[in-house]
Amino acid sequence: KNQVEQSPQSLIILEGKNCTLQCNYTVSPFSNLRWYKQDTGRGPVSLTIMTFSENTKSNGRYTATLDADTKQSSLHITASQLSDSASYICVVSEGYSSASKIIFGSGTRLSIRP
């Protein structure tokens, strides 16, 4: 069964600190992996998209890594800010057909404390 699992479920860190969120998947055939940021009560916003051949992708203070062999991805946030408080969702696409073949992780709820 295609699954996407994220850890930790929630995380609290102090402003200015770094953190790393994990995503493990068992999706096949693999198309791409995305990280989204979702503020409370809002829609998800895309942070990064990585295909099979990409190992690292950055978007400002956000850096995503992908190990297609172990089927693991991580999202590293550098020098966290209060505005980083949000849920981070890992999404894996199966095949190349349509939006129906995307599998969502349950997300990591990140809280940044001043």
Place this chain on the structure above:
Amino acid sequence: KAGVTQTPRYLIKTRGQQVTLSCSPISGHRSVSWYQQTPGQGLQFLFEYFSETQRNKGNFPGRFSGRQFSNSRSEMNVSTLELGDSALYLCASSLVPAANEKLFFGSGTQLSVL
């Protein structure tokens, strides 16, 4: 360029009623997909439309339906509302319905069923 617009932003209904939600995609985007998000289940795919045709449907009962108009705007309808239908309903648009297409989400409609 305007983003994905969902209306209404909030909605309160009672059990047994029906509801219609609207989604206007980004100009030029022809694919619209709908998702239900609850604290317990996370994000789940409802259905996807492209060129006024439903391409895929998730594992939801027939009470959930949708349609897409010639201008790519989409509506989803839920009939005979149940308490468990309370959720954030998100729509996303993309240029075409491909798994590797970037999805742009709206802010969602928060539906509360009393």
